Each structure stands twice: as C-alpha cells, then as structure tokens.
Amino acid sequence: MIDFKLRNSVICDDAINIQKYIGNEEINCLITSPPYYQLRSYDDSDTNELGHEKTVGEYIDKLVNIFLAIKPCMRKDCGIYVNIGDSYNGHRVGYSDPKWKVAKSDSFVKPTQSGIPIKSLCMVPERFALKMIENGFILRSIIIWHKINPVPSSADDRYSNSFEYMYFFTLKKDYYFNQQFTPLKKSSIIRAKYNTFSEKTNEGNFAGIDLEMQHRNSDKINSGEIIGANMKNVWQIATQPCNFMYCENCDTVYIGKERSKIIKKIEEIDGIKVKKNYCLKCNRNDGFVQHFAQFPIKLILTPIKASCPDAVCNKCGTIRKTIYEKQGISSYESIKEINTEQFNSEQGKKQSLRADRECFMRQVVKKNIECNCENKEILPGIVIDPFFGSGTTGRACKFLGRDFVGFEKNPKYAKMAHRVCQESYNQVQKELDL
Ligand SMILES: C[S@@+](CC[C@H](N)C(=O)[O-])C[C@H]1O[C@@H](n2cnc3c(N)ncnc32)[C@H](O)[C@@H]1O
Ligand SMILES: [Zn+2]
Numbered sequence: 001m002i003d004f005k006l007r008n009s010v011i012c013d014d015a016i017n018i019q020k021y022i023g024n025e026e027i028n029c030l031i032t033s034p035p036y037y038q039l040r041s042y043d044d045s046d047t048n049e050l051g052h053e054k055t056v057g058e059y060i061d062k063l064v065n066i067f068l069a070i071k072p073c074m075r076k077d078c079g080i081y082v083n084i085g086d087s088y089n090g091h092r093v094g095y096s097d098p099k100w101k102v103a104k105s106d107s108f109v110k111p112t113q114s115g116i117p118i119k120s121l122c123m124v125p126e127r128f129a130l131k132m133i134e135n136g137f138i139l140r141s142i143i144i145w146h147k148i149n150p151v152p153s154s155a156d157d158r159y160s161n162s163f164e165y166m167y168f169f170t171l172k173k174d175y176y177f178n179q180q181f182t183p184l185k186k187s188s189i190i191r192a193k194y195n196t197f198s199e200k201t202n203e204g205n206f207a208g209i210d211l212e213m214q215h216r217n218s219d220k221i222n223s224g225e226i227i228g229a230n231m232k233n234v235w236q237i238a239t240q241p242c243n244f245m246y247c248e249n250c251d252t253v254y255i256g257k258e259r260s261k262i263i264k265k266i267e268e269i270d271g272i273k274v275k276k277n278y279c280l281k282c283n284r285n286d287g288f289v290q291h292f293a294q295f296p297i298k299l300i301l302t303p304i305k306a307s308c309p310d311a312v313c314n315k316c317g318t319i320r321k322t323i324y325e326k327q328g329i330s331s332y333e334s335i336k337e338i339n340t341e342q343f344n345s346e347q348g349k350k351q352s353l354r355a356d357r358e359c360f361m362r363q364v365v366k367k368n369i370e371c372n373c374e375n376k377e378i379l380p381g382i383v384i385d386p387f388f389g390s391g392t393t394g395r396a397c398k399f400l401g402r403d404f405v406g407f408e409k410n411p412k413y414a415k416m417a418h419r420v421c422q423e424s425y426n427q428v429q430k431e432l433d434l
C-alpha cells in the first residue's frame with residue numbers, strides 16, 4: 001500500500017508472475033473474470049492458454065494457483081470477487097475458434113472429460129469454489145448475475161442459461177466491507193408506521209418473523225436506524241455489448257457516439273463483398289482490436305463500493321471510516337405524498353401498500369481517517385484484476401474514484417485496456433445511463 005507505484009497501470013504479463021511486480025499486502029480488493037473452460041481463445045499463438053487444458057481438473061488447478069500466487073499481495077482484510085461460467089462436456093465448438101479447428105479437425109468437438117457424461121454441465125464454478133475453500137479462501141456469498149437479456153440458445157432439449165455466478169471470497173473472518181443497501185419498499189415503511197402486521201391482519205407472523213421482532217424492526221425503521229434492506233445476492237443486470245472500438249495502429253479509441261466517425265467501406269475480396277472499417281486518424285483498416293468477453297460495468301460497481309475503500313492513508317494503510325449518524329429524516333417522513341387521510345379507508349391503505357415505491361432515508365455521513373501519521377496522503381484503495389481483458393474493472397474503478405492495477409497476457413488487449421481506462425468519467429456515466 002505504501003507508495004504503491006503501479007496505481008492505474010496495466011501490466012502485460014501472465015498473472016501467475018504477479019510477485020515480480022507487487023509486494024506483500026498492497027491490494028485492497030480483487031475483481032475478475034478468468035477465461036472460462038473450453039469456451040474461447042484470447043490468443044491463437046499461446047500454446048499454454050488458460051482454459052484450454054485437457055481436463056476440468058487441470059484447469060481448476062491452474063486457475064487456483066494463480067489466486068494462490070496473488071494471495072500474498074492482497075491485504076488480509078480484502079474481498080475477492082470471481083465471475084466464472086460453466087461449460088458442457090463434449091459440447092461442439094463454434095467454427096470461429098481456430099484453435100479448436102486445428103486441435104480437432106475431424107469433428108470440431110472439444111476434448112471430453114472422463115467421469116463426466118457427454119452433454120452434462122461440468123460444474124466448473126462449483127469445482128473452482130470448492131478448490132478455493134480447500135485452499136483456505138472463505139466463501140462468503142454466491143452472487144447470481146441474472147442476465148435479463150441472455151444470448152439466445154439453439155438448444156431445444158434443455159432450458160436456456162440466463163445466469164452466471166460471481167463468488168465473493170475473503171481471506172479472514174473479519175474483513176473490510178461497506179454494507180450495501182437496497183431502498184426499503186414503500187409497503188415496508190407503511191407497515192412499520194401503521195402496524196399493519198397486527199395480530200388481526202397477519203396472525204402475528206409475517207414472513208417467518210414473530211410479532212415482537214416486527215415491532216422492533218418497525219421502531220428501527222421509524223427512528224431511521226434501519227435505512228434500507230441489506231442488499232440481496234441476485235442481481236439483475238443486462239449483458240452489455242462493447243461500446244468502443246480501438247485502433248492499435250495509432251492508439252485511438254472511438255467510444256460511444258464517436259464510433260459513427262469510423263469510415264465504413266465495402267470492398268471486394270476474391271469476388272466477395274466485405275465491409276471494412278477504416279480508422280479516421282491513420283486511415284488504415286488493419287488495426288481494430290475487439291474483445292468479445294467483457295462483463296458489464298454495472299456488475300462490478302457494487303463489489304467495488306462494498307469492498308474497496310475510497311480513502312486510505314498512504315503511510316500506514318488505515319482505511320477511512322464512514323460514520324452514519326441517525327439524525328436524518330426517517331424513511332417514512334421522506335414519502336411526502338402519503339397523507340394519513342388515505343388510510344382512513346381500507347382501500348386507500350391497500351393502494352398505498354401496492355404502490356411499493358422505493359425511498360431512502362436521508363442521513364448525515366461523517367468520514368474520518370483515524371491514524372496519527374504525519375504528512376500523510378489520503379489515496380483511494382486499489383482493486384486488482386488479474387484477467388484485465390478490455391479493462392472494464394479499470395473503467396469502473398475510475399468512475400467510482402478507486403485505483404486499479406490490471407494484468408493482461410495478450411499485448412493487444414493490454415494496450416487497448418490501458419488506453420480506454422484513460423477515457424473520461426463522463427463517458428462511463430453516459431454508458432451507464434445514470
Ligand atoms: C474473460 S476475459 C476478461 C474480460 C474483462 N473482464 C473485460 O470486461 O474486458 C479474460 C482475459 O484474461 C486474459 N488472460 C488469460 N490468461 C491470462 C493469464 N494467465 N494472465 C493474465 N491474463 C490472462 C485473456 O487474454 C482475456 O483477455
Ligand atoms: Zn488508427
């Protein structure tokens with residue numbers, strides 16, 4: 001942490017070599033998505049590519065070894081988030097993957113696993129999580145990324161996949177965690193205010209919570225002590241197409257609307273008409289780099305907010321504490337439009353309960369660094385992404401005022417990610433539509 005030189009840089013190397021670059025306990029948080037098992041190739045020239053092992057077991061061992069290599073570089077109070085997907089045994093591979101075409105020119109079928117029936121899911125995420133636990137990582141949450149717009153599947157003998165896992169591990173029982181809240185439902189606030197969970201209406205039992213507990217909760221809501229519900233572990237987030245194009249010849253990024261500036265020409269190659277993109281700056285068509293496996297920025301905003309502090313003392317590593325004071329207006333009072341008359345009628349009460357609009361309690365927040373270091377500089381916490389890809393983690397960190405460091409093995413992607421992470425805060429904001 002002290003004088004960490006690699007803030008906001010992308011290191012083009014295999015993440016297994018991390019200790020060459022980063023010292024002990026320098027990183028606050030890890031957020032990543034490794035190459036999935038037997039899904040795609042990120043570098044055709046790499047004969048030892050992660051994800052292309054013959055067996056799931058070999059893949060898991062190699063992947064977990066990377067996390068073990070990173071472990072000493074992580075602070076003991078860090079949080080680790082890993083988004084990882086599954087694959088089917090013996091599943092046919094798309095013709096677009098040249099590596100598998102070479103490997104299996106006969107049938108374009110990937111190597112199959114002994115011990116797993118053909119067509120069965122390999123349970124890659126579960127095996128990975130178990131191996132991490134065996135190696136001492138503490139699995140605190142399984143987050144389900146529910147894709148609200150999943151890629152349509154051609155399968156007609158099973159259900160379409162519409163979720164992926166994101167595992168949340170820690171190294172210790174106690175760790176840094178800035179609890180995240182979702183707004184209380186209007187119905188919860190009204191129920192608290194008007195005691196609508198009385199013996200009569202709910203027979204003293206609502207959602208498995210006894211009446212005494214309900215009264216205690218409602219007191220806390222009314223006094224402002226409870227400001228929201230603890231965030232749940234199913235997150236509905238759309239997959240996101242890449243919104244930028246990068247020309248490696250002249251190191252130019254075309255982002256958002258700027259993509260329309262790229263000159264598109266139809267050319268004939270061997271009698272076939274092909275659409276070619278020409279870079280406005282260098283006027284060449286051979287430098288565009290694309291990454292096909294990005295995660296959405298929205299998926300990683302919550303992990304960054306929860307697990308990477310926004311301010312840390314650069315001398316001793318003390319994390320700034322956020323103190324919430326309870327003198328804000330209560331959730332109930334913040335719903336101005338509700339008036340008590342409505343509740344004189346049974347119908348009015350029901351309508352308001354149905355409305356279920358979200359609202360937050362306003363509150364006073366004090367932020368403080370409790371250390372006595374002299375001449376300290378207050379700097380953001382650092383998130384590492386060992387499989388940096390196109391740099392989504394870096395862009396999200398910049399947006400939220402945190403620092404990052406990324407490892408990316410493929411030089412084209414490392415160069416692209418480095419460049420795109422320099423893009424502005426406003427651009428990410430537009431992209432997120434916040
Ligand atoms: C699933 S992608 C990550 C995408 C990224 N989350 C994004 O949003 O752009 C995995 C990346 O890891 C890189 N990679 C694969 N093996 C690696 C290794 N051993 N060390 C560092 N990077 C590696 C690949 O080149 C690929 O870009
Ligand atoms: Zn160019």
Ligand SMILES: [Zn+2]
Pocket residue numbers: 313314315316317318371372373376
């Ligand atoms: Zn200090």
